Amino acid sequence: QVQLVESGGGLVQAGGSLRLSCVASGRTFSRYGMGWFRQAPGKEREFVAAINWSGGSTTYADSVKGRFTISRDNAKNTGYLQMNSLKPEDTAVYYCAADLSPRVVVRRQDYDYWGQGTQVTVSS
Numbered sequence: 001q002v003q004l005v006e007s008g009g010g011l012v013q014a015g016g017s018l019r020l021s022c023v024a025s026g027r028t029f030s031r032y033g034m035g036w037f038r039q040a041p042g043k044e045r046e047f048v049a050a051i052n053w054s055g056g057s058t059t060y061a062d063s064v065k066g067r068f069t070i071s072r073d074n075a076k077n078t079g080y081l082q083m084n085s086l087k088p089e090d091t092a093v094y095y096c097a098a099d100l101s102p103r104v105v106v107r108r109q110d111y112d113y114w115g116q117g118t119q120v121t122v123s124s
Helices: none
Strands: 003-007 010-013 018-025 033-039 046-051 058-060 068-073 078-083 092-099 118-123
Touching: 003 092, 018 033, 018 092, 018 118, 033 068, 033 078, 046 068, 046 078, 058 068, 078 092
Parallel strands: 010 118
Antiparallel strands: 003 018, 018 078, 033 046, 033 092, 046 058, 068 078, 092 118
8 A cells, every 4th residue: 555645735826836745655665656647627637747766767748848847755755746837727636646666657547546635726
């Protein structure tokens, strides 16, 4: 089992920044890949970013490329999503997820564990 707890969401003005954290417990953190997804009201949960076990490989949705950065600190069992130049359309509940393979994974259905989510609201 893996437990994931997100934090760092909040209300920010357009153009601002937030850093989300995802603390993992239950299995060896460094052995699995991680991802961030988001879900806006009335919409499907969508892929945002993913990172492999070592942090050496990452991938992003086109909508956030160049603005968001995913990273991880295996010594702290924590993953991060740095979000810069935020836009109102980034407003959503953000979820971190763990895939028990060490690779970069982009498909929602391939993730094994999910956090409870943290709300990000960007005002115009």
